[in-house]
Amino acid sequence: MSRHRADRRQRGIGSVAVLVALSFGVVATFGALTTSAFWTDQVTVNGSTFSAGNLDLVLNDNPSDAVGMTTLTLTGMAPGNSAAGVLKVANTGTVPLAYDASSVVTNPDGKNLGGLLTVKVTGAAATTGSAPTATCAGTALAGTGSLLAGALVTTKRVLAPGASENLCIQVTLPTSAGNAYQGSTTAATFTFNATSELP
Known part of the structure; x- marks a missing residue:
């Protein structure tokens, strides 16, 4: 096997490893985006008043x-x-x-x-x-x-x-x-x- 072919094979393996890592990174990023996309709402209730009674x-x-x-x-x-x-x-x-x-x-x-x-x-x-x-x-x-x-x-x-x-x-x-x-x-x-x- 020639040195050129071996180097190309090594580069190919290295490239595959990088692609796999990038693929994981995309999946992880996609998952993070989907789990944070929640809508929220809030309602307050006011107008409640309290007063003490009297004993007589x-x-x-x-x-x-x-x-x-x-x-x-x-x-x-x-x-x-x-x-x-x-x-x-x-x-x-x-x-x-x-x-x-x-x-x-x-x-x-x-x-x-x-x-x-x-x-x-x-x-x-x-x-x-x-x-x-x-x-x-x-x-x-x-x-x-x-x-x-x-x-x-x-x-x-x-x-x-x-x-x-x-x-x-x-x-x-x-x-x-x-x-x-x-x-x-x-x-x-x-x-x-x-x-x-x-x-």
Whole structure:
């Protein structure tokens, strides 16, 4: 084999190798072009606004945070006597609420009449009878207390915005009250607490 033919063969082999490499380069370039040709689009959403609601517990349609209840008053009680009054509990806010209520008594004479008086809470819209034996019709609501000195509404009650309900509160001096309670006096303060945390 002549040197010229061998050189030509070597050049031919070298040329084929270059062509193969170029061919791969074209394929790789073509593949890169096709995978990057994606169209995209984007849409934004606006106009959303948010505001906080308000929680507002109102008693007897009085927006004040301190409400009087003169109907639940009785002087000169004797064993077996009772006094009763109705509280309208309303949610005038914009969010649901859950409320409970407690009672605190004071006994300025030290005879602890407040610790003896019993309480009954029903859903009656009006009292029955008159002093000194006014009462609340119906059975006691579930989750309410039985003694004036303590929890009045123990299980939270839920009211939707704009909803209301009646609580009829009856306070009774038990027939078992002894002579030591004659002439005694007590005062009770009911506190209603509302929360947006529902049970």
